[in-house]
Amino acid sequence: MSIPTPHNTAKLGEIAKTVLMPGDPLRSKFIAENFLTEPRLINNVRGVQGYTGFWKNVPVTVMASGMGMPSIGIYSWELYSEYGVENILRIGSAGSIQDDLHVRDIVLAMGACTDSNFAHQFALPGTFAPIADYTLLSAAMDCAKKSGLSPRVGNVMSADNFYDDGSDGPDAWRKMGVLAIEMECAGLYMNAARLGKRALGILTVSDHLYLHENLSAEERQTSFTEMMELALDTAVAMD
Ligand code: HPA
Numbered sequence: 001m002s003i004p005t006p007h008n009t010a011k012l013g014e015i016a017k018t019v020l021m022p023g024d025p026l027r028s029k030f031i032a033e034n035f036l037t038e039p040r041l042i043n044n045v046r047g048v049q050g051y052t053g054f055w056k057n058v059p060v061t062v063m064a065s066g067m068g069m070p071s072i073g074i075y076s077w078e079l080y081s082e083y084g085v086e087n088i089l090r091i092g093s094a095g096s097i098q099d100d101l102h103v104r105d106i107v108l109a110m111g112a113c114t115d116s117n118f119a120h121q122f123a124l125p126g127t128f129a130p131i132a133d134y135t136l137l138s139a140a141m142d143c144a145k146k147s148g149l150s151p152r153v154g155n156v157m158s159a160d161n162f163y164d165d166g167s168d169g170p171d172a173w174r175k176m177g178v179l180a181i182e183m184e185c186a187g188l189y190m191n192a193a194r195l196g197k198r199a200l201g202i203l204t205v206s207d208h209l210y211l212h213e214n215l216s217a218e219e220r221q222t223s224f225t226e227m228m229e230l231a232l233d234t235a236v237a238m239d
Contacts, residue, residue, distance in 0.1 A: 069187030093206035094180035109201035114186035130189035133198035158186035
């Protein structure tokens with residue numbers, strides 16, 4: 001593979017060493033327009049909308065990952081292996097499966113369990129444990145404390161399906177103390193591990209799978225802004 005890649009038309013040097021990845025391309029555009037200074041569109045293949053700009057004078061790229069491990073797997077692999085990206089921060093939402101984790105709470109995904117077969121490609125003779133990069137995790141925690149935030153740190157579950165057809169749902173993961181369900185961290189962490197790079201998922205709880213809590217549009221925006229600024233400050237700490 002070489003630049004441009006099949007899914008990215010950015011030129012070498014147009015992508016910062018830290019990339020923030022929301023799932024949603026429109027969120028990528030929103031972040032670029034509302035948080036970054038001098039944002040420049042550097043990729044728009046399939047409308048994923050990647051922008052590079054500055055936060056506190058440090059170059060940062062925001063580019064969408066799409067939904068699920070196959071999608072974040074493609075974009076993160078190309079960013080790490082072809083564009084020299086060192087750090088990817090997934091910024092997304094997750095559904096809580098613990099009674100003491102509520103909508104609006106922030107989760108730093110220290111580990112990511114999965115029901116996916118993503119690891120199959122690495123031909124391992126056992127089960128790989130996908131984990132966040134410790135330097136990124138501790139930088140994010142330091143930034144959170146400075147901003148008066150208290151994120152939860154623990155395991156999430158990266159699922160291959162959003163809907164389940166009448167199964168027991170996440171009961172078994174809940175018993176293992178897994179905090180929340182999302183769909184990308186495990187794939188991202190495996191790519192980072194394989195390529196010797198850093199990754200971390202910073203997630204806001206958008207829904208609760210047992211308590212059925214909801215977020216108003218305003219609360220959604222506030223919690224999103226907290227997560228966003230935490231990720232951007234972490235990017236600066238890693239500069
Ligand atoms: N499942 C998977 N991904 C999610 C969920 C969920 O319940 N909530 C937010 N992202």
